[in-house]
Amino acid sequence: MNLTLKIWRQKNAGTKGKFEKYKLTDISTESSFLEMLDVLNEKLINENQEPIAFDHDCREGICGTCGLYINGRPHGPEKGTTTCQLHMRKFKDGDVITIEPWRAKAFPIVRDLIVDRSAFDLILQAGGYTSVNTGNAPDANSIPIPKLDSDRAFESAACIGCGACVATCKNASAMLFVSAKVSHLALLPQGRIEAAERVQKMVAKMDELGFGNCTNTYACEMECPKNISVSNIARMNREFIKAKIFAEVPTAVETGD
Amino acid sequence: MYSSITKKVIMSLMGLFLITFLLVHLSLNLTLIISSSKDTFNLAAHFMGTNPVVKVLEVVLFGGFIIHIFWGIVLFFQNWAARPHSYAVWNHSQETFFSKYMIHTGALILAFLAIHLLDFWYKSRFSGGMPITQIDGIKYDDMGQLVLDKFKSPAYCSLYVIFLIFMGFHLDHAFQSALQSLGINHSKYTPFFKKFSRFLAVVITIGYISIPIVIYFIL
Numbered sequence: 001m002n003l004t005l006k007i008w009r010q011k012n013a014g015t016k017g018k019f020e021k022y023k024l025t026d027i028s029t030e031s032s033f034l035e036m037l038d039v040l041n042e043k044l045i046n047e048n049q050e051p052i053a054f055d056h057d058c059r060e061g062i063c064g065t066c067g068l069y070i071n072g073r074p075h076g077p078e079k080g081t082t083t084c085q086l087h088m089r090k091f092k093d094g095d096v097i098t099i100e101p102w103r104a105k106a107f108p109i110v111r112d113l114i115v116d117r118s119a120f121d122l123i124l125q126a127g128g129y130t131s132v133n134t135g136n137a138p139d140a141n142s143i144p145i146p147k148l149d150s151d152r153a154f155e156s157a158a159c160i161g162c163g164a165c166v167a168t169c170k171n172a173s174a175m176l177f178v179s180a181k182v183s184h185l186a187l188l189p190q191g192r193i194e195a196a197e198r199v200q201k202m203v204a205k206m207d208e209l210g211f212g213n214c215t216n217t218y219a220c221e222m223e224c225p226k227n228i229s230v231s232n233i234a235r236m237n238r239e240f241i242k243a244k245i246f247a248e249v250p251t252a253v254e255t256g257d
Numbered sequence: 258m259y260s261s262i263t264k265k266v267i268m269s270l271m272g273l274f275l276i277t278f279l280l281v282h283l284s285l286n287l288t289l290i291i292s293s294s295k296d297t298f299n300l301a302a303h304f305m306g307t308n309p310v311v312k313v314l315e316v317v318l319f320g321g322f323i324i325h326i327f328w329g330i331v332l333f334f335q336n337w338a339a340r341p342h343s344y345a346v347w348n349h350s351q352e353t354f355f356s357k358y359m360i361h362t363g364a365l366i367l368a369f370l371a372i373h374l375l376d377f378w379y380k381s382r383f384s385g386g387m388p389i390t391q392i393d394g395i396k397y398d399d400m401g402q403l404v405l406d407k408f409k410s411p412a413y414c415s416l417y418v419i420f421l422i423f424m425g426f427h428l429d430h431a432f433q434s435a436l437q438s439l440g441i442n443h444s445k446y447t448p449f450f451k452k453f454s455r456f457l458a459v460v461i462t463i464g465y466i467s468i469p470i471v472i473y474f475i476l
């Protein structure tokens with residue numbers, strides 16, 4: 001198939017970027033979106049031009065590194081699919097495809113289509129630790145957990161932190177990501193120990209980093225490559241409200257001040 | 258500064274409070290077109306204008322409006338600032354429709370509120386010149402007549418109908434979104450709440466719109 005690509009090119013965070021047009025011919029419908037970009041980069045290198053910088057790692061849809069804004073949608077038109085798992089058969093011969101990086105204040109552009117998502121890492125860091133016993137590995141199923149809870153926790157833990165939720169949210173809010181991370185621990189007894197502290201710290205960090213506020217447009221849930229549900233956001237709101245109202249605050253003696 | 262979730266909780270609590278107000282206001286207004294005389298409506302209007310408890314609630318209500326509007330605007334600007342560079346191609350198809358326009362429909366409702374308060378609330382309380390009616394030998398302000406006169410103008414009627422439709426759009430997102438912000442999302446009840454949210458929006462909107470329409474065409 002033949003394609004016209006409009007790709008965002010930007011040298012670094014400090015410079016102004018612009019769209020460049022590229023024409024590609026004879027692309028196999030069986031190739032993945034990233035393979036199609038590989039072909040283009042190969043061509044650019046042969047022509048002594050700067051190849052297009054884009055993020056990718058596993059190319060199996062499990063690491064969350066890839067992420068392109070394709071024709072107005074994160075990870076392209078296919079539901080529940082990462083960019084690396086998107087195939088060219090989802091496009092038509094002669095299509096014009098616009099490719100942009102994630103756009104959010106909290107995700108500054110590094111180069112071309114690569115953005116810096118370390119804001120997500122900072123939120124995870126702010127969440128802190130979980131208390132577990134050290135020593136021998138515990139017996140499996142030594143702590144009974146309702147099946148539904150463990151299923152829900154597992155579904156929340158499927159978040160790969162790609163940032164598509166932030167990218168698609170009209171408010172550039174990170175609520176789906178943060179709520180998935182809060183949920184997968186809050187749902188399990190092992191995660192309950194620090195739950196109140198964790199949710200408050202992660203939300204505070206998220207706000208500090210300049211993500212927008214959730215207005216329940218639910219676009220994130222529709223675009224998430226891992227189909228993370230917005231019920232996680234409600235759960236996080238619940239956890240947060242509960243923590244703000246009921247969590248004890250340490251006395252001066254307890255904090256050591 | 259409040260956290261993003263706290264702001265949303267404030268928005269939703271105030272929003273739910275304003276929805277209850279809309280229901281009370283609507284039921285009082287409907288007496289004007291349902292009952293055969295304006296007396297019920299005028300007595301209700303008199304009660305709402307003079308009862309000390311209602312007067313306190315009125316201040317609370319204005320507070321509710323101001324808080325809801327203030328935080329709505331703050332959220333809008335923060336959210337706008339969270340994406341300094343917007344996309345060249347942006348396919349909004351995955352968002353729920355009315356959630357995209359809450360600030361716009363909200364601004365229209367605010368404009369409507371200003372017109373509405375000026376024409377009825379301000380006039381009856383402060384500017385004087387109200388028509389007078391007698392019920393059981395006692396004189397009352399004829400609020401009902403004021404309403405009837407206003408809605409005999411086709412332009413004024415259409416203005417109300419249009420603004421009220423936009424209020425309906427705002428409400429369609431409002432109720433279920435408020436619950437979500439408050440953390441109320443449940444596999445059993447949320448599908449019902451979403452339908453109920455739309456039902457509420459439709460009922461409130463049709464209820465309010467019926468008043469100018471009935472006055473114009475029937476009364």
Ligand code: FES
Nearest residue numbers: 057059064066084
């Ligand atoms: S490259 Fe790992 S998820 Fe796409």
